[in-house]
Each structure stands twice: as C-alpha cells, then as structure tokens.
Amino acid sequence: MKEKKKLQVSAIENGTVIDHIPARNLFNVISILGLDKIKNQITFGTNLESRRLGHKAIIKIADTFFADSDINKIALVAPDAKLNIIKNYSVAEKKMVSLPDEIKGIVKCMNPQCITNHESITTRFTVISKTDVKLKCHYCEKITDQQHFDII
Amino acid sequence: MKKKSLVSITDFSKNDYLKILDIALEFEKNPEPTLLKNNVIATLFFEPSTRTRLSFESAITRMGGRYIGFSDTKTTSIAKGESFKDTIRTISNYCDMIVMRHPLDGSARYASEVALVPVINAGDGTNQHPTQTLLDLYSIKKTQNTLDNLTVFMVGDLKYGRTVHSLLMALSEFNTNFYFISPEELKMPQEYKLHLDNRGLQYKEQTDLSEDLEKADIIYMTRVQQERFTDPMEYEKTKNAYVLRNHMLTNSKPNLRILHPLPRVNEISTDVDENPKAYYFTQALNGVYIRQAIISLILGYK
Numbered sequence: 424m425k426e427k428k429k430l431q432v433s434a435i436e437n438g439t440v441i442d443h444i445p446a447r448n449l450f451n452v453i454s455i456l457g458l459d460k461i462k463n464q465i466t467f468g469t470n471l472e473s474r475r476l477g478h479k480a481i482i483k484i485a486d487t488f489f490a491d492s493d494i495n496k497i498a499l500v501a502p503d504a505k506l507n508i509i510k511n512y513s514v515a516e517k518k519m520v521s522l523p524d525e526i527k528g529i530v531k532c533m534n535p536q537c538i539t540n541h542e543s544i545t546t547r548f549t550v551i552s553k554t555d556v557k558l559k560c561h562y563c564e565k566i567t568d569q570q571h572f573d574i575i
Numbered sequence: 576m577k578k579k580s581l582v583s584i585t586d587f588s589k590n591d592y593l594k595i596l597d598i599a600l601e602f603e604k605n606p607e608p609t610l611l612k613n614n615v616i617a618t619l620f621f622e623p624s625t626r627t628r629l630s631f632e633s634a635i636t637r638m639g640g641r642y643i644g645f646s647d648t649k650t651t652s653i654a655k656g657e658s659f660k661d662t663i664r665t666i667s668n669y670c671d672m673i674v675m676r677h678p679l680d681g682s683a684r685y686a687s688e689v690a691l692v693p694v695i696n697a698g699d700g701t702n703q704h705p706t707q708t709l710l711d712l713y714s715i716k717k718t719q720n721t722l723d724n725l726t727v728f729m730v731g732d733l734k735y736g737r738t739v740h741s742l743l744m745a746l747s748e749f750n751t752n753f754y755f756i757s758p759e760e761l762k763m764p765q766e767y768k769l770h771l772d773n774r775g776l777q778y779k780e781q782t783d784l785s786e787d788l789e790k791a792d793i794i795y796m797t798r799v800q801q802e803r804f805t806d807p808m809e810y811e812k813t814k815n816a817y818v819l820r821n822h823m824l825t826n827s828k829p830n831l832r833i834l835h836p837l838p839r840v841n842e843i844s845t846d847v848d849e850n851p852k853a854y855y856f857t858q859a860l861n862g863v864y865i866r867q868a869i870i871s872l873i874l875g876y877k
Contacts (some may be wrong), residue, residue: 536700538681542659562681563702564583566766 433466438485440507441497446470448500449480451574455529456489463487475503481543483509490505493517496529498522499556522553530558531573537563546575577875580687580694582684584705584741589748590817596713598877599861607867611640618644619663620697621653621677626837626859627697627707631674634866643670648868660689662858667691671874693873701737708741710865714858715793718832722749726790730756731797731817731842733763738836739797743767753778754787758813760804763800784817789826794819796842796855814841821846823844 444452449469458465473479483526488508497504498520508516526548532539539546539562547566548558555559556569576591587595616635620628628646629749635642645651653662659682667690673791675686676697683696683703716722726748729739733755743753743763747770755763755778760782771778781787788794799817804810817843819833835843835855847853871877 463723532678532681534669536680538677538679538685538699541679542685544685560681562684563679563700565680565702 433483434512435466435483435485435509436512438463438483438487438509439489440459440509441482441484441494441501442479442505442507443473443476443503444480444482444497444501445476445503446478446480449482449492450484451500452480452497452504454574455500458482458484463485492523494518495520495523496526499526499569500531500574502556522550522556524550526550526558529575530567531565531575532560532563532565532572533571534560534563534565538566539563576722576872579873580683580690580691580696581692581705581869581873582683582696582699582706583703584745586705592709592712592745592748592871595709595865595868595872596716598872599709599713599864600717602864602867602871606637607871608637609639610681610871611635611638611766611874614640614672614874615670616640616870617641617666617673617675618642618646618697619666619673619675619677620644620646621648621675621682623647624698626674626862627676627704630859630862631695631697631706634863634870637863638867638871640870644674659685664689664691672870679861695869695873698737700706701735703741704737705741706862706866706869707738708745709797709869710858710862711738711742711834711836712745713861713865714832714834714854717757717861718854719792719830722746724750724752725792726752726754728754728756728788728791729763729797730784730794730819731799732761732803733757733797735800735803736797739763739795740767742795744770747771747774747776751776754791755780756782756784756786756817758799758809758816760809760813761799782816784819785823788823789828791831792828794831794833796833796839798838798842818842818844819843819847824850824852828851 446469467482469480471480504520506518507514528545532546547561551557551559558567602785618631632642635705663686666671672693674695677699680702687694693846696703733739801810831852832854833852
C-alpha cells in the first residue's frame with residue numbers, strides 16, 4: 424500500500440507533506456495556508472482513495488516548513504490531517520494538527536446580523552467544542568458550527 | 576470596574592452585580608445631584624428606543640452630568656456613509672463614556688475595542704442588554720430581600736427574548752429554581768438549559784401558565800410577538816394562552832411580584848395593574864438608579 428501512495432503523488436526532497444485532508448476541503452486548506460501565493464514547488468493530489476475518509480487529498484510543498492500556530496488553523500477543515508516533515512527524502516518528523524482555543528479570521532460568522540458581516544472586521548471566535556467543532560463569535564456571541572463554515 | 580466597558584452580563588462577576596445593586600440603593604436614598612458635574616456622556620442610539628434612552632439620560636441628568644448624542648442616524652454622518660468604527664472612534668474624543676444601542680449583534684463589543692472611553696451596551700441587536708438585567712436583579716432583590724434560592728417563572732417568548740437569556744445567566748449564580756412557560760415554538764434554547772444542567776440547577780418546562788403558579792416568587796412576563804411564528808394559525812391559537820389575568824393570582828404567594836421589561840401589549844391584563852403584586856412600573860423607575868450606579872462605578876466615582 425505504501426509503495427502505491429508514493430506513486431500517486433511524487434516525492435519531495437525537503438519540505439512538508441500534508442496528508443489525510445478530506446478531498447472536498449483541499450482548496451480551503453490551500454487558501455488557509457496561502458499556498459496560492461507562494462513560489463515554491465507544490466504538488467497535490469485529490470480524490471485519492473482513503474479507507475478512513477472515503478476520498479482524501481494530499482499536498483506536498485517543497486522547501487517550506489510551517490509554524491504550529493499556522494498549520495493548526497487547517498484543523499477547522501481537516502481535523503485528521505497528518506504532517507510529515509521531509510528532510511533528504513525521508514520523514515524527519517510526524518505531526519498531527521490540533522485546533523487552537525481561539526480562531527482569528529478564516530471563518531465567517533454565520534449570523535447575518537453580526538457586526539463582522541457588515542463592517543470590515545477580522546472575525547474572532549472561541550472554540551467551545553473541538554470534536555463536533557463549534558465556534559462562539561467574540562462579537563455577537565452566537566455559535567457557528569462546522570456544518571456552516573464559510574471560509575473567508 | 577473603573578474604566579471597564581459593560582457589554583455583556585457575563586463581563587461582570589457575581590460580586591460586581593452585588594456591588595452595583597448596593598450602590599443603586601444608595602442612589603435611591605441620596606441622588607448626589609453634582610457627582611457628574613465635570614462629565615460629558617455620549618448617548619448614541621443607532622435605532623430608536625424610548626425608555627432605555629430616556630432612562631439613561633435621566634440618570635445622567637440627575638447626577639448633574641451632561642449628555643450629547645443622537646436618537647436617529649438620519650441626521651448623522653452615518654447617512655453620508657461613514658463607517659461605524661470611524662463614528663465611534665471620533666465621538667469617543669468628545670466624551671468620557673459612550674452609551675449605545677445598535678441594531679447589529681456584536682456592535683457594542685466592537686465599539687468597546689475601538690473607543691478611547693468605556694462603552695455601556697444599551698442593547699446590541701438580539702444579543703445583550705446588560706443594564707436591563709441589572710435592573711431586573713435590583714427589582715428582584717428589593718422585593719424579595721434576597722436573590723438566593725428563589726423560584727422564578729419566565730413566561731412568553733423564551734426563544735428570542737434576550738432579556739430572559741441574560742437574566743437566566745445572572746440568576747444562575749444565585750441557586751434559582753426556574754419554571755419556563757412558553758408555547759412549543761418559543762421554548763428556552765438548549766444552550767441555556769445546558770448551562771443550568773452544568774450548574775446543577777432545577778428547571779421545569781411547561782406550556783400551561785396557570786400550572787404551579789402558587790409556587791412563584793417572581794413571574795417574569797415577556798411579549799409573544801406575531802413575527803416569531805412561522806405559522807400564523809399557530810400564533811392565533813397561542814396568543815391568548817400566555818396572558819396573565821388577575822384571577823390567576825388568587826392563590827399566589829404573598830411575596831410574589833410580577834415583572835415585565837416593558838413595553839407591554841396584552842400579555843398582562845390591565846386588571847393586574849392595581850394588584851399590589853404588580854411591580855413592572857416600579858421596575859422601570861429602578862432602571863434610573865441602576866444606571867446611575869453603573870455610570871458612576873465605571874467613571875470611578877464609587
């Protein structure tokens with residue numbers, strides 16, 4: 424099985440591999456990490472078979488390493504994502520993402536009457552549940568749940 | 576509390592509530608007509624309000640302070656397209672404190688982050704109205720001589736009513752036994768019941784207003800609004816089921832008092848008004864004392 428995966432998306436010499444992204448959220452991950460704006464070589468595969476997720480996506484970013492505080496933001500849309508830090512074609516470190524206690528930006532508040540949807544304000548949420556993710560808006564105090572995430 | 580904004584009832588602790596109530600009682604006895612002689616307070620009402628605005632302006636005036644502001648955005652720069660942030664930031668240069676009401680949820684929190692002076696939330700959309708909650712607590716304490724271990728009936732629109740939600744949060748610090756009486760469509764939301772569960776507090780939900788009424792220390796009435804119903808037939812069926820009438824109070828406790836945030840439409844029959852247990856008009860007067868207490872504490876005079 425492992426050999427087959429390597430064939431699906433080619434290996435990198437140095438960089439970060441993000442695996443186990445739900446296929447439908449690949450582009451959200453790209454946007455949260457700002458991958459559309461970096462110049463390094465990026466390869467990704469999507470709609471790959473996964474026993475756990477059904478369809479998963481994988482991203483390999485050459486010569487790029489992320490701070491935990493940045494990479495943890497993707498936990499909103501890819502809670503089971505696994506990171507492999509690649510050095511010289513081999514896995515130097517493995518990491519899981521974990522949702523921070525507070526989220527700034529990234530998600531819109533689902534309350535249409537919230538001030539953040541009417542003025543240019545960075546949204547801010549307290550994470551009140553990490554399993555079935557629920558965010559409480561710092562401004563309007565209403566809850567946005569993961570079924571209603573609208574990524575900015 | 577000095578210099579601290581009051582946006583949400585949960586910004587203040589149980590001890591803060593008790594301190595505010597004590598100071599409100601002092602103002603009731605001794606009005607201190609020159610306390611704010613050097614202060615200017617902005618009262619910014621981005622949506623119309625009669626009693627809240629007048630109650631704040633009365634509180635400021637009774638302490639010798641002056642106020643500037645507006646009660647209608649048509650005559651302000653907002654009509655020219657100025658952002659909310661710029662409006663608040665600019666006006667905060669002209670005053671020592673901002674009292675504001677705004678139709679959008681979360682506007683007061685945001686204002687407290689951009690203003691140079693403390694902000695008192697006088698209602699932000701459907702979210703919070705903390706000074707109403709504090710005056711409700713004051714009214715309960717004054718009529719019952721305690722806030723602890725009371726049986727409180729909340730009646731009417733428990734789903735959307737922000738006053739009942741904030742009051743529930745505040746009372747949950749005082750071992751209250753709750754009864755929630757509402758039509759099926761307007762039941763108390765799950766999150767508030769969970770909060771009570773987590774604190775180990777008792778509550779009972781029912782649809783019949785007359786049931787168990789003899790157990791109540793406080794009946795907190797709210798308006799059932801037609802626009803809250805998806806089915807107009809449902810409204811027609813329920814609108815008269817949540818009206819408090821004088822004959823229903825025959826077996827009620829002697830210490831029972833009836834509260835209502837006002838305005839009332841028909842949910843308390845006018846034959847209750849002359850009953851000594853009706854307290855809603857005095858409750859409105861208490862709003863002046865409580866606002867005097869909050870303003871003077873935040874400005875650092877108490």
